[in-house]
Amino acid sequence: MTGRVIRSRGRFFTVLADGEEYQCEVLGKAKREKGHSPVAIGDLVDFTAAADGFGGIENVHPRKTKFSRPRVGEEVKGTEQVIVANVDQMVIVGSVRQPELKLHLVDRFMVAALKGGLKPIVIINKVDLQHKHDLERIRNIYESVETPVILASCVDGRGIDELRELLRDHESIFVGHSGTGKSTLLNRLQPGLALRTAGISEATAKGMHTTTSVELFALDSGGYVVDSPGLKVLGIWDLELDELQTCFPEFEKYLGHCKFSRCSHLHEPECVIRKAVSEGRIFPERFESYEKLYHGLK
Numbered sequence: 532m533t534g535r536v537i538r539s540r541g542r543f544f545t546v547l548a549d550g551e552e553y554q555c556e557v558l559g560k561a562k563r564e565k566g567h568s569p570v571a572i573g574d575l576v577d578f579t580a581a582a583d584g585f586g587g588i589e590n591v592h593p594r595k596t597k598f599s600r601p602r603v604g605e606e607v608k609g610t611e612q613v614i615v616a617n618v619d620q621m622v623i624v625g626s627v628r629q630p631e632l633k634l635h636l637v638d639r640f641m642v643a644a645l646k647g648g649l650k651p652i653v654i655i656n657k658v659d660l661q662h663k664h665d666l667e668r669i670r671n672i673y674e675s676v677e678t679p680v681i682l683a684s685c686v687d688g689r690g691i692d693e694l695r696e697l698l699r700d701h702e703s704i705f706v707g708h709s710g711t712g713k714s715t716l717l718n719r720l721q722p723g724l725a726l727r728t729a730g731i732s733e734a735t736a737k738g739m740h741t742t743t744s745v746e747l748f749a750l751d752s753g754g755y756v757v758d759s760p761g762l763k764v765l766g767i768w769d770l771e772l773d774e775l776q777t778c779f780p781e782f783e784k785y786l787g788h789c790k791f792s793r794c795s796h797l798h799e800p801e802c803v804i805r806k807a808v809s810e811g812r813i814f815p816e817r818f819e820s821y822e823k824l825y826h827g828l829k
């Protein structure tokens with residue numbers, strides 16, 4: 532049979548097929564390697580089902596999209612953790628305050644989204660609070676790169692209907708710094724939704740891993756969502772330095788026109804990207820994020 536992995540607990544993956552759930556272990560060539568699981572939430576898998584609702588995963592289909600990061604923790608360093616596979620949208624949640632909005636964090640998630648083949652959506656939450664941000668400018672920045680921006684509040688309900696519409700008939704992972712309101716937004720969309728979610732496996736101070744996991748939930752209004760609480764570190768998996776520029780859509784039309792073919796756009800003379808920034812054709816906030824990410828990758 533073929534089904535979709537919707538959650539995992541310990542060594543079992545729950546596979547949904549024809550409306551039934553099967554508790555599956557990973558078999559044979561699809562087997563776990565040390566500190567590394569080849570099966571992720573969202574994967575489409577071939578499995579054999581036993582009569583008692585158990586089963587074995589034999590094969591994982593190639594992923595259409597993936598949101599990955601390098602694993603956290605000493606002994607698993609250098610391996611890929613696929614947080615979720617085959618979802619098509621990444622809802623990046625920031626808040627105007629508590630915690631303070633940092634556009635470079637939004638941009639970091641956006642790079643991870645584009646790298647993995649997901650369409651980003653930006654939510655600026657907690658707009659009911661007093662703050663100092665120019666929300667119209669933020670909207671312009673992201674809409675200039677075809678990314679919808681929703682100004683939301685879980686207190687007065689602003690933006691919730693708009694969000695529900697963008698989620699309908701899509702599969703979306705919610706990401707963002709701890710405390711920006713991901714779980715509250717999900718509960719506001721559909722009461723009870725986030726109560727059942729649990730955190731992504733994180734290394735603790737002692738190097739131990741918590742064993743909780745993410746889960747794919749169906750929305751009554753259509754679509755699927757995944758929360759990602761406790762995602763404290765976001766390294767971007769397998770991103771090469773000269774690939775970073777391709778994850779900034781507004782750079783695209785300029786690439787290849789700098790004086791130096793391998794221009795980093797940071798200090799070289801006759802750089803068309805920096806020229807576009809100085810002439811107001813690329814938002815300086817976005818260029819700053821590029822610089823920060825570039826230095827982080829070096």
Ligand SMILES: Nc1nc2c(ncn2[C@@H]2O[C@H](COP(=O)(O)OP(=O)(O)OP(=O)(O)O)[C@@H](O)[C@H]2O)c(=O)[nH]1
Pocket residue numbers: 656657658659660683684685686707708709710711712713714715716759760761762
């Ligand atoms: N004022 C205000 N507070 C909010 C809003 N949305 C969420 N909060 C509060 O912000 C705090 C954090 O919300 P959570 O939903 O737990 O945040 P989270 O992003 O899921 O956090 P993690 O699970 O740690 O990743 C809670 O105290 C919420 O009540 C909002 O729109 N306005």
Ligand SMILES: [Zn+2]
Pocket residue numbers: 789790794795796797799801802803804805
């Ligand atoms: Zn350049």
